Amino acid sequence: MLKKFDKKDEESGGGSNPFQHLEKSAVLQEARVFNETPINPRKCAHILTKILYLINQGEHLGTTEATEAFFAMTKLFQSNDPTLRRMCYLTIKEMSSIAEDVIIVTSSLTKDMTGKDDNYRGPAVRALCQITDSTMLQAIERYMKQAIVDKVPSVSSSALVSSLHLLKSSFDVVKRWVNEAQEAASSDNIMVQYHALGLLYHVRKNDRLAVNKMISKFTRHGLKSPFAYCMMIRVASKQLEEEDGSRDSPLFDFIESCLRNKHEMVVYEAASAIVNLPGCSAKELAPAVSVLQLFCSSPKAALRYAAVRTLNKVAMKHPSAVTACNLDLENLVTDSNRSIATLAITTLLKTGSESSIDRLMKQISSFMSEISDEFKVVVVQAISALCQKYPRKHAVLMNFLFTMLREEGGFEYKRAIVDCIISIIEENSESKETGLSHLCEFIEDCEFTVLATRILHLLGQEGPKTNNPSKYIRFIYNRVVLEHEEVRAGAVSALAKFGAQNEEMLPSILVLLKRCVMDDDNEVRDRATFYLNVLEQKQKALNAGYILNGLTVSIPGLERALQQYTLEPSEKPFDLKSVPLATTTIAEQRPESTPITAVKQPEKVAATRQEIFQEQLAAVPEFRGLGPLFKSSSESVALTESETEYVVRCTKHTFLNHMVFQFDCTNTLNDQILENVTVQMEPTESYDILCYVPAKSLAYNQPGTCYTLVALPEGDPTAVACTFSCMMKFTVKDCDPTTGETDDEGYEDEYVLEDLEVTLADHILRVLKPNFGAAWDEVGEEFEKEETFTLSTIKTLEEAVGNIVKFLGMQPCERSDKVPENKNAHTLFLAGVFRGGHDILVRSRLVLTDTVTMQVTARSTEELPVDIILASVG
């Protein structure tokens, strides 16, 4: 036999894969053997294996041929060969989605499932559930219930897991089996217990009370199965998070007790659950960190990896908690698994002292080429965090980043590096020139359009302010010559920015732009023509408005407004002010701890939020004629505690002369239905309540919305800040929580809510002016006012800046919200758009003596906003 193999090897050049040259049609032809009697089990099993192998290789089977083979296969149930029978079950499962009429085997499978041979029963249950739909499920329900509580573990497990799969399609049938699942959960077999708990949780997960009961029951008696423990830890931590409750709850005690379990898997699951709990204190983390520390020296790579990865997460939020593990982490720096080594180093970079940075960087650069892109991104993130922590080290770190930038790598990795370099440039003015010149080199040979345009934009913004702007022109113009359209267009815009800010360079820029006017691409040509004409006017205000600061409207909004305009032709020219402005979201700061893995993040949620509101509001007839929505508050305010009978949150919408308060109410009582719900409001200032739009009916746990419309005060337009006292009014009808039947009679009731504040910030949109100086000149000093205030309660400049930004609700420009260290004077630049579409700019000079003195200068295109700002500050 052996000799024969060797011979074959020589012939086929090493490979001896009997499945290598399988032809689909030939195999299906062979399947005719199934019809022969007597059945040859070995031959037939082998043919089934070939079919499965083909499917497994990704070969596509047509419906007809699959059905034909499937029906031939059903003949094989006549043989009693165990292997052949098991292969039949597998084939049924694999073909259930390809072949037609697979339900033909139902009776055979039901027979096997209830038969005597235990070896058949489990697999038969699983195959049967695979071919069953919700209507047929009723017919086998009785057998399923029996199988779940069967004393043979493999049968019980099979039934439980199949039920879990069936939940997706037949939730209502499967949920009737909870009593059986409950019984199985007390099983001594570890897998049965695990599967039963999983099924129970999935059936009950929307019922918090039932889940809580389940946890307390099983944690009290203890569990047999380590897998079941892992499952319960997850259920408990999910429950804890939803309650966002205190740490002295029994749930937390349970998780903590699992740290002393004898299975490593459970201990690790518990530690990782504690680490992932939001808002965990250093003290609560300590026991979790110390078990992770022990795992660091485990001989198992997976355990070391798991431990160091979790420690890395801890280090993002609580670096001090991990310092105790530094010695163990040092030992992992040379681990042969590069993933572990990288994680160890990046963790050390977060927890270690400034002095160890050089050594660690050297270490990691020795194997940078061996690790996957995912981990390279982790390294870059760690460097980025370091730069913020130790600004003095930026030279070493920058060099490291530049080396990485030159090496091979995917888009995510390169983008992380570029992001990091840009943030260093923004933080450290002394590193700006070196940073920019390295980025210039990078775009010379950059395959990623997004990065190239981004860097060109940055060059346009920062380049003109450097000592020697002309040296960047060559790099930018090279792009115009060498690259494709998108990059060329970006380069043209960057050139124009140089021209707008440096008069001595203007003639040469004009020459370059004139060449671009002949470009092949529309966009590039248009941009070049536009910029050329603007620059030739040689007016600062034009430059500022059209080149340096650009449009501030939201692009989707503009698109919609323009489409609307073309649909309804009118004499009036299109008014750009009617377009909603693009808001700068407050959460623009870089997230502190970006996930290590490339999870697809929900993008553009903030951008579309306002659009959604606009559509919802436009659907309410009472709100017609209010004009376009100017601003919606960025997050809703809670007007109740989260654990009360009724939960109400408010979102404020500002229009030109009106405000709409949107109340999202939830009724958390399952024995009541609320009808005709309104929120009555009492203003302290001269706001007028115009009308209430009630929520018709609030059923249990189904959120509803009611609105209150108010007019802004006309008499005293500067009195924009106001407090409203709020009261929810409604009709209560009792109902039966189980059947949902409602009483006809209801009674009136009220519920006092917390007060709602309207502040200046609700009337101003944050808008970023990339070039504040240009915008300042553009608005001009026609309506300029200036006043000086003393902030007696504020002791530091940072605090003052934070308060002013929050109070005015305007966007800090030129990074002036970052106060340099050890300075006692600072100037803050703020930009925004006031209700009605008037630009408003504020320059605030702060001087720190014992208290902070503030000189506020406000400019706008109208007088009113300036008055309002100064009145509000005072």
Place this chain on the structure above:
Amino acid sequence: MEALILEPSLYTVKAILILDNDGERLFAKYYDDTYPSVKEQKAFEKNIFNKTHRTDSEIALLEGLTVVYKGSIDLYFYVIGSSYENELMLMAVLNCLFDSLSQMLRKNVEKRALLENMEGLFLAVDEIVDGGVKMSPSRSRLCLRYCSQQRNRSSGHCFGEDSITPLLPSSLPKPFVYCDAPTPPSSSLLH
């Protein structure tokens, strides 16, 4: 912020792969839609193989997924799960798979032996993970049964050869005919 708290679920395993030393697929089972088309699957397998076959470390993070793996002579075994999954749980699945096969192949875990026992492999994987849910705690008992059976019937027999020695009818258990064995509903489907 990342979604730190996991949805508790029994669906642990996203895929099980066995590749040969050229990175070619010998076995692949994907349990969810992370890689819906064969093309994406093959690309993923190629990436995974390139990143892992030269190193002997047992765990890696690739394309945002945790991959635990093990090599044996000319075979590479992979178990893939979400990056939030308990790594030890995935490791348990991998060990279970490997132990079962090594028992079935009598410690001779290599490509040729595996190919000769493909049906055993299919059955073993089915017994270890069902639809992404871990089924058996350690090496599956099925394999023990399967293996002893194979040995009794014909030891070392190779599939794929033209001459399959027919077993003597007497050595087979008596054929058992179901009274309600399914019959095809229409002949049109068969032709």
